Amino acid sequence: MSASSPSPRRVAIVGATGAVGREMVDVLHRRSFPVAELGLFASERSAGRTVETPFGEKTLVAFDVEKVKGYDIVLLAVSGDFAKEHAPAIAAGGALVIDNSSAFRYDDNVPLIVPEINAHAMGAIEQGKGKLIANPNCTTAIAVVALGPLHKAFGLKRVIVSTYQATSGAGAEGMAELEEQTRNQLDGKPVVNSVFRHPIPFNLIPQIDAFQENGYTKEEMKVTWETRKILEIPDLPVSCTAVRIPTYRAHSEAITVETLSPVTPDAARAVLADAPGVVVKDVPADGVYPMPLNATGQFDVEVGRIRTSLIFGDHGLDLFVCGDQLLKGAALNAVQIAELSL
């Protein structure tokens, strides 16, 4: 943000009724984003319904690409197919478009931004001249706020990630299925699954998104591809196992890194303590470490369990991170990208 007060912007959210869309409204308010006007766009089905927001009562508007074009900033919380169809036209109309889908993330011409890490990759933003920016995958966004500073300080050579992902990654319906079906299981009623491929209560599912030819899921490959792009290390070996677990909205990740320079847990802690978007939660003897229970609703990503790798010795670390999937994993990061344009 510039030192002087930035001029308020007209902001549209497309997909405003979804879990991410609703968080976007909330985050704009929590971060005092200068909103001149807020347009909430949704499907025909929801159009006309009024919703209470921190910006007052708003009426949901049926999405129409022409109506959306008039806004300064357009936050897309929609499917990849929807984004692919409409995002370029909206950007061509002059808006800064921040797309939460994966549609454009691997396009060399589209910046993929985590503001704490690669704000420089945004390029020039001129008001009235549209631009399309991709918001990263939730697991990746949460990981890189810790990995970026470690890379800067010690150089990353290899990264191995195992995830513990919340049901919010499947939207509000995912969280609702967890709650309803857990209640059914406790009450001895039949447990059914429609959002998830298998029942999620008291279970885990080692599949998120579709399987690729190499045996990894698309979710797992997103972590590889997007970490490389955001950290600007095109050939960084990154491997991920992505697992859905019965939690609501904070993703956790067990991460092993090999570094180019020697590293100690204390040096890593010092680097991460100074890193934006990170809060070090690492007093294990006192039971202080990252957990969904505490990370939920928080902007910062919790990092802890920092220790010397038993595999890579003084050139490696094990760590554990936890961040709110709907915030740093989606809505917060999108709003932070919008802030870069102020």
Next chain:
Amino acid sequence: MSASSPSPRRVAIVGATGAVGREMVDVLHRRSFPVAELGLFASERSAGRTVETPFGEKTLVAFDVEKVKGYDIVLLAVSGDFAKEHAPAIAAGGALVIDNSSAFRYDDNVPLIVPEINAHAMGAIEQGKGKLIANPNCTTAIAVVALGPLHKAFGLKRVIVSTYQATSGAGAEGMAELEEQTRNQLDGKPVVNSVFRHPIPFNLIPQIDAFQENGYTKEEMKVTWETRKILEIPDLPVSCTAVRIPTYRAHSEAITVETLSPVTPDAARAVLADAPGVVVKDVPADGVYPMPLNATGQFDVEVGRIRTSLIFGDHGLDLFVCGDQLLKGAALNAVQIAELSL
């Protein structure tokens, strides 16, 4: 087992009222172990109570080292301190003692056995001459039934494990706390924790057992130490992150291995399909992979998500395993050890 019918044995279970002790009774029956007499030992508090078992109604007996000494086989499902105090005396009395605690696992004179992997390490068992055998940590036992065959075929160079551990690891009380507190959370009542250090419903806890000086928990180091001892690779680099998740009784593990020889997923699948104690569940396109939902109550460890490592290339694999913590992770393995003595 010898070809001729083995002579029935007098079997005692110490700690018979706990989650593992109860499973031991059940497993002896499920596997048609030749039981001449079954003695169920418990604390003074439980003594005199009768319990229904597949071997008929039994009366719980207060533990007394002299009473237990008379049995051929003594399965200990007790604390490490209790085992340390009594196991040597019981073995000295002539019984084959199989201890489920960690008390003797790292003693060079005590075999640590997973029958599918290192039955040869049992040494001679002579009836009437007592012997003490250690039953491994649950996470380790589940991992090594997959790692052992892979080591034999391709050679293991490094192993990285992230766990998704069930509440049964904290006994029947752990499972009860998960159920009761989940219900409280759904009903909007206060959620309390007494078994676990933090609330477990819809949360995870990246701590199992106490922290060691190197920043790893004792649970994590058990996986390192015990995998090395069972696989007989004293210096194998093994690193673990152990995490408690809100599931009941099956542990899952995301495992990355680097191998000495080149390996392909197909070759690994072929090796594992022939491995005892393992069932390959690896048709990801059809949603077939290891999950607690299916592994619960099963003797075999499920192995799937087998793919070429993005880190170690053709000298590495990623895989996912899931096994019942109370069965292969405890009671089943103990009974299998007893079977080796028949």
